[in-house]
Amino acid sequence: MLELSHINAYYGESHILRNVSFAVSPGEVACLMGRNGVGKTTTLKVITGLLAVRSGNLKFDGADVTKLPTDRRARRGLAYVPQGREIIPHLTVRENLQLGFWARAEAPGRGVEREAFDEVYQLFPKLTHILHRPGGVLSGGEQQQLAIGRALLSCPKLLLLDEPTEGIQPSVVDQIEDVIIQFKNSRRFAILLVEQGLHFAARLAEKYVVMAKGAVVAYGRSDELNADMVRQHLTV
Numbered sequence: 001m002l003e004l005s006h007i008n009a010y011y012g013e014s015h016i017l018r019n020v021s022f023a024v025s026p027g028e029v030a031c032l033m034g035r036n037g038v039g040k041t042t043t044l045k046v047i048t049g050l051l052a053v054r055s056g057n058l059k060f061d062g063a064d065v066t067k068l069p070t071d072r073r074a075r076r077g078l079a080y081v082p083q084g085r086e087i088i089p090h091l092t093v094r095e096n097l098q099l100g101f102w103a104r105a106e107a108p109g110r111g112v113e114r115e116a117f118d119e120v121y122q123l124f125p126k127l128t129h130i131l132h133r134p135g136g137v138l139s140g141g142e143q144q145q146l147a148i149g150r151a152l153l154s155c156p157k158l159l160l161l162d163e164p165t166e167g168i169q170p171s172v173v174d175q176i177e178d179v180i181i182q183f184k185n186s187r188r189f190a191i192l193l194v195e196q197g198l199h200f201a202a203r204l205a206e207k208y209v210v211m212a213k214g215a216v217v218a219y220g221r222s223d224e225l226n227a228d229m230v231r232q233h234l235t236v
């Protein structure tokens with residue numbers, strides 16, 4: 001589904017990603033981990049095309065997308081929920097969700113829209129009470145639910161989630177975890193999740209990728225995460 005091979009990326013002359021390689025299979029949940037500033041968000045930006053690579057190769061859904069612009073990657077089924085959530089503040093909750101639906105690769109058949117929105121409302125019932133509120137006034141937890149709902153409406157093949165539980169109250173954290181578990185069980189799309197907490201990765205992900213100083217330092221199945229590696233590279 002997604003394959004990064006020997007990716008090197010820079011901000012100006014600062015060499016940030018160093019020879020990053022890893023893969024995510026269809027329907028798989030993978031967790032990208034590491035301490036602050038190691039390059040996790042930069043990796044997601046490279047995958048979405050927001051940051052160009054200096055060298056290396058990126059494949060998505062069987063095609064080489066290394067040079068494809070961000071909007072074309074989105075149309076192919078790449079959905080991104082960034083750390084700042086990027087809700088459009090002056091659009092209502094309903095309108096923000098609509099943007100996700102319009103980003104679909106194929107024109108959906110009749111009846112699909114209603115069904116797709118109902119699914120989001122079932123996952124995040126809170127949204128149904130605030131559909132006409134401007135996105136900019138929502139709490140962090142509401143914005144995160146909206147951002148995930150919007151991404152789901154785009155019918156992704158791969159969902160990128162950047163620290164979806166950061167700065168959110170515990171009850172909403174639980175709800176977001178439950179939703180990710182439901183996504184995982186449905187196997188409708190793959191998920192690449194950035195999380196610093198070990199608990200999240202161990203509980204939700206099948207695969208882990210640990211980064212340090214812009215490079216991948218450990219990569220494997222989550223049930224094989226070992227204590228030494230965790231102590232060395234992660235905040236527990």
Ligand SMILES: Nc1ncnc2c1ncn2[C@@H]1O[C@H](COP(=O)(O)OP(=O)(O)OP(=O)(O)O)[C@@H](O)[C@H]1O
Pocket residue numbers: 011014016034035036037038039040041042043
């Ligand atoms: N726009 C930018 N211009 C220059 N340097 C940047 C920019 N964005 C990030 N960096 C630097 O790139 C490095 C990697 O940052 P990145 O945001 O990818 O880390 P991260 O692992 O996602 O960290 P965090 O967990 O804090 O979000 C850091 O040293 C950061 O200071």
